[in-house]
Amino acid sequence: xxxxxxxxxxxxxxxxxxxxxxxxxxxxxxxxxxxxxxxxxxxxxxxxxxxxxxxxxxxxxxxxxxxxxxxxxxxxxxxxxxxxxxxxxxxxxxxxxxxxxxxxxxxxxxxxxxxxxxxxxxxxxxxxxxxxxxxxxxxxxxxxxxxxxxxxxxxxxxxxxxxxxxxxxxxxxxxxxxxxxxxxxxxxxxxxxxxxxxxxxxxxxxxxxxxxxxxxxxxxxxxxxxxxxxxxxxxxxxxxxxxxxxxxxxxxxxxxxxxxxxxxxxxxxxxxxxxxxxxxxxxxxxxxxxxxxxxxxxx
Amino acid sequence: xxxxxxxxxxxxxxxxxxxxxxxxxxxxxxxxxxxxxxxxxxxxxxxxxxxxxxxxxxxxxxxxxxxxxxxxxxxxxxxxxxxxxxxxxxxxxxxxxxxxxxxxxxxxxxxxxxxxxxxxxxxxxxxxxxxxxxxxxxxxxxxxxxxxxxxxxxxxxxxxxxxxxxxxxxxxxxxxxxxxxxxxxxxxxxxxxxxxxxxxxxxxxxxxxxxxxxxxxxxxxxxxxxxxxxxxxxxxxxxxxxxxxxxxxxxxxxxxxxxxxxxxxxxxxxxxxxxxxxxxxxxxxxxxxxxxxxxxxxxxxxxxxxxxxxxxxxxxxxxx
Numbered sequence: 235x236x237x238x239x240x241x242x243x244x245x246x247x248x249x250x251x252x253x254x255x256x257x258x259x260x261x262x263x264x265x266x267x268x269x270x271x272x273x274x275x276x277x278x279x280x281x282x283x284x285x286x287x288x289x290x291x292x293x294x295x296x297x298x299x300x301x302x303x304x305x306x307x308x309x310x311x312x313x314x315x316x317x318x319x320x321x322x323x324x325x326x327x328x329x330x331x332x333x334x335x336x337x338x339x340x341x342x343x344x345x346x347x348x349x350x351x352x353x354x355x356x357x358x359x360x361x362x363x364x365x366x367x368x369x370x371x372x373x374x375x376x377x378x379x380x381x382x383x384x385x386x387x388x389x390x391x392x393x394x395x396x397x398x399x400x401x402x403x404x405x406x407x408x409x410x411x412x413x414x415x416x417x418x419x420x421x422x423x424x425x426x427x428x429x430x431x432x433x434x435x436x437x438x439x440x441x442x443x444x445x446x447x448x449x450x451x452x453x454x455x456x457x458x459x460x461x462x463x464x465x466x467x468x469x470x471x472x473x474x475x476x477x478x479x480x481x482x483x484x485x486x487x488x489x490x491x492x493x494x495x496x497x498x499x500x501x502x503x504x505x506x507x508x509x510x511x512x513x514x515x516x517x518x519x520x521x522x523x524x525x526x527x528x529x530x531x532x533x
Numbered sequence: 534x535x536x537x538x539x540x541x542x543x544x545x546x547x548x549x550x551x552x553x554x555x556x557x558x559x560x561x562x563x564x565x566x567x568x569x570x571x572x573x574x575x576x577x578x579x580x581x582x583x584x585x586x587x588x589x590x591x592x593x594x595x596x597x598x599x600x601x602x603x604x605x606x607x608x609x610x611x612x613x614x615x616x617x618x619x620x621x622x623x624x625x626x627x628x629x630x631x632x633x634x635x636x637x638x639x640x641x642x643x644x645x646x647x648x649x650x651x652x653x654x655x656x657x658x659x660x661x662x663x664x665x666x667x668x669x670x671x672x673x674x675x676x677x678x679x680x681x682x683x684x685x686x687x688x689x690x691x692x693x694x695x696x697x698x699x700x701x702x703x704x705x706x707x708x709x710x711x712x713x714x715x716x717x718x719x720x721x722x723x724x725x726x727x728x729x730x731x732x733x734x735x736x737x738x739x740x741x742x743x744x745x746x747x748x749x750x751x752x753x754x755x756x757x758x759x760x761x762x763x764x765x766x767x768x769x770x771x772x773x774x775x776x777x778x779x780x781x782x783x784x785x786x787x788x789x790x791x792x793x794x795x796x797x798x799x800x801x802x803x804x805x806x807x808x809x810x811x812x813x814x815x816x817x818x819x820x821x822x823x824x825x826x827x828x829x830x831x832x833x834x835x836x837x838x839x840x841x842x843x844x845x846x847x848x849x850x851x852x853x
Contacts, residue, residue: 380824471684516679
């Protein structure tokens with residue numbers, strides 16, 4: 235979307251007061267949803283914490299505290315210590331980097347692939363459309379988690395593998411929605427008018443069809459941020475995500491599971507972190523949908 | 534049924550063939566293009582003798598070009614012969630699947646039944662009393678249910694119900710406990726964990742579908758005729774509200790089957806999900822291929838049936 239905006243030849247007058255008021259309308263609708271605004275603040279805080287994590291963490295996430303395995307939460311170790319005597323709070327903080335960056339990169343991939351294929355299917359129609367949609371049917375028939383675990387295990391598990399694998403197995407719903415949006419707008423008067431004026435195909439796609447789909451794309455991307463983080467934590471939990479020493483919430487849960495009976499803090503805190511992050515993205519995504527796309531509104 | 538609908542159904546049925554063929558190609562390509570040598574799964578870790586590895590590759594047919602391997606594989610698959618597993622003591626794949634299938638079926642059926650049994654009444658009440666305490670709780674619950682990773686719910690339930698309170702077993706039964714009732718309690722936790730996300734989706738769906746139907750003229754008419762509120766809700770509104778549910782149940786099946794991998798792994802449930810996880814880690818290609826293919830085919834067939842059921846149930850739906 236950014237590229238589309240940048241390629242517009244004469245943007246100054248066009249994006250003046252008119253676009254501004256639309257943005258303000260959207261903001262007004264969004265800000266009425268207090269929960270979504272609160273969740274947006276939480277997300278900003280989470281990213282801030284993730285960026286600053288190495289410097290604000292009370293301890294290095296790899297540091298051992300000799301003789302203090304599985305200590306319950308205290309003033310010294312807010313979230314207690316794990317079996318290897320490391321500070322759980324510091325590890326939860328640093329692990330946020332994994333989840334949040336996997337979320338961002340995967341969603342870039344999901345949006346990139348989904349929008350390209352969806353736009354191609356919607357704009358080209360005919361055999362191309364049919365082929366892409368049937369391919370999506372096939373991929374969607376394989377349970378995603380199945381595909382994800384297989385791909386993550388067959389390629390060497392790592393941070394990059396996790397990002398790529400989630401991206402490659404999650405773009406289908408975005409593609410379907412973008413295609414649907416293209417099909418809907420393709421026959422609307424303003425597009426017919428543009429075509430009648432002799433606008434070339436690529437111009438119709440970039441200037442008319444794609445901008446109409448932006449709302450759907452933004453909402454999908456936000457929601458997929460939350461799904462991608464859930465998927466990443468699942469992979470990490472199964473030992474197929476980023477590998478140690480990189481800490482991730484899912485892997486911490488898998489570790490903590492062994493001592494669950496004696497040390498609840500090892501499984502409760504990383505889980506809460508996943509939960510809060512995913513919930514925040516979900517709420518913002520839902521708020522955005524209501525503000526941007528009243529037709530899709532979830533009651 | 535109109536002729537156009539009949540034509541649609543026929544086309545939908547025929548479409549299944551290219552979809553299934555496409556599925557076999559996608560699955561085969563995915564697994565064989567990945568790096569990693571399955572032959573290594575055969576030789577003991579200490580003695581990676583290149584000669585032995587080469588011999589193993591030859592015996593497995595892995596030295597053939599991929600298209601040849603595909604044709605050989607597909608001609609066997611067409612006869613439902615999935616070969617023998619590389620690991621698992623070389624058991625025939627179909628036998629492995631037969632052994633594990635019942636456990637998964639029990640789990641899946643129970644989870645689906647639980648989701649439906651809870652979500653339909655809950656969705657109806659939520660819609661009838663929009664923004665009431667029940668509705669708000671259900672909405673909040675659905676949000677939480679979708680934001681909580683199911684493996685974490687599993688751990689927390691184990692921690693609370695099995696470890697702290699000791700009400701339920703944390704894992705699967707040993708072979709000694711075979712009586713029905715004793716086994717039933719092992720089912721509780723896995724079923725709850727597996728059902729939660731699906732339950733959340735269903736509840737949201739029944740609610741919004743009900744809300745849409747309740748506003749329609751024919752419901753107002755039914756009420757104006759003096760029918761009792763329960764009759765209006767259950768006989769008139771609910772029937773139409775549940776029709777689109779067919780589609781949602783269809784799409785959630787894939788999610789339930791995928792969720793089985795994690796849930797069966799956590800609760801050591803001896804089903805297809807844990808078989809999938811084990812065989813993927815062991816790079817046991819024949820098992821992974823068979824499982825992916827069978828689940829994919831199952832879901833394609835279910836989707837087809839859902840589409841067909843939809844045209845049969847809702848006469849308003851018509852296709853070109």
